[in-house]
Amino acid sequence: MEKVAMMIKARRLFKDTTDLPTLPAIVSKVVSMLDDPEASPDDIADLMLSDQVLAARVIRVVNSPLYRTSSAIMSVKRALIFLGFKSVREMILTSYFVDGFKNKNQPFDMKMFWINSFSAGAISRHIADQVDYPDIEKAYLVGILHDIGKVFLGHYFKDEYGQMLTSIKNTSFTTYEAEYEFFGTTHCEVGLCLAQRWNFPSVYSDIISYHHAPEMATEDPLLTSIVALADFYCLSHVSSGCFAQASIPGLAEENAWKIFTQLVPKPPASSLEHFLSYLDEEYEVISREVDLLFNTMTT
Numbered sequence: 656m657e658k659v660a661m662m663i664k665a666r667r668l669f670k671d672t673t674d675l676p677t678l679p680a681i682v683s684k685v686v687s688m689l690d691d692p693e694a695s696p697d698d699i700a701d702l703m704l705s706d707q708v709l710a711a712r713v714i715r716v717v718n719s720p721l722y723r724t725s726s727a728i729m730s731v732k733r734a735l736i737f738l739g740f741k742s743v744r745e746m747i748l749t750s751y752f753v754d755g756f757k758n759k760n761q762p763f764d765m766k767m768f769w770i771n772s773f774s775a776g777a778i779s780r781h782i783a784d785q786v787d788y789p790d791i792e793k794a795y796l797v798g799i800l801h802d803i804g805k806v807f808l809g810h811y812f813k814d815e816y817g818q819m820l821t822s823i824k825n826t827s828f829t830t831y832e833a834e835y836e837f838f839g840t841t842h843c844e845v846g847l848c849l850a851q852r853w854n855f856p857s858v859y860s861d862i863i864s865y866h867h868a869p870e871m872a873t874e875d876p877l878l879t880s881i882v883a884l885a886d887f888y889c890l891s892h893v894s895s896g897c898f899a900q901a902s903i904p905g906l907a908e909e910n911a912w913k914i915f916t917q918l919v920p921k922p923p924a925s926s927l928e929h930f931l932s933y934l935d936e937e938y939e940v941i942s943r944e945v946d947l948l949f950n951t952m953t954t
């Protein structure tokens with residue numbers, strides 16, 4: 656598949672959409688400040704307080720069962736100190752993304768989509784933690800966001816996407832392959848357009864763009880391979896909902912495994928097959944976190 660031609664098609668699909676959810680400017684500003692290790696909690700808290708919706712959202716999530724605080728946290732600055740900049744960045748981006756597409760009609764079960772996304776995020780974070788990847792929050796966030804292109808295609812091309820999903824039921828086609836046949840592009844290229852529109856950091860955009868072709872990733876090949884493996888595990892072993900995913904690893908997963916084992920000093924398993932079984936053993940614990948995430952972020 657020719658990436659340049661697929662990008663041109665994706666940009667064309669984007670051109671005609673006028674009511675794209677936007678990330679409020681204040682949120683983009685807060686997120687980039689949270690990325691700056693030199694920024695002070697006071698300055699960030701002041702900026703967050705200038706948007707009451709944002710401030711209220713952070714207070715609500717920090718007091719949810721997801722973070723087991725011993726007493727109620729009622730100030731934004733305390734939330735920043737309690738959770739740390741990276742976790743707050745992760746929480747804000749996730750909740751705005753969920754919110755942006757919350758009430759959009761889809762030809763697939765959105766609950767299933769979120770469960771898959773939160774599972775991929777939680778598994779990516781778990782793998783990242785196991786191999787001492789330096790930013791496990793980033794692994795979590797990009798794991799959640801990697802398939803955003805599906806939400807865009809499903810909403811703005813609802814009938815075609817619905818027909819496409821129906822047409823591959825009980826066939827060996829994957830959703831990714833079918834998207835290419837129907838649209839001449841896939842959720843990866845469309846997701847990249849969306850990530851650029853929302854000014855996501857370039858590493859997020861690169862992973863969204865290449866999680867089905869991890870050998871082409873340039874920004875962070877290790878994290879791309881982690882997300883690709885987590886994504887495959889979720890869709891083939893947890894639940895794919897109405898999305899179609901081969902149950903046997905294909906070229907993309909083999910490549911992801913190769914990159915992963917080349918870049919990780921001590922992989923947690925000796926082969927891709929063993930690695931998938933290892934994730935199976937871990938999933939019971941991870942799934943409890945997924946339920947909490949789902950309840951916190953979607954209510």
Ligand SMILES: [Fe+2]
Binds near residue numbers: 802842866886
């Ligand atoms: Fe995908």
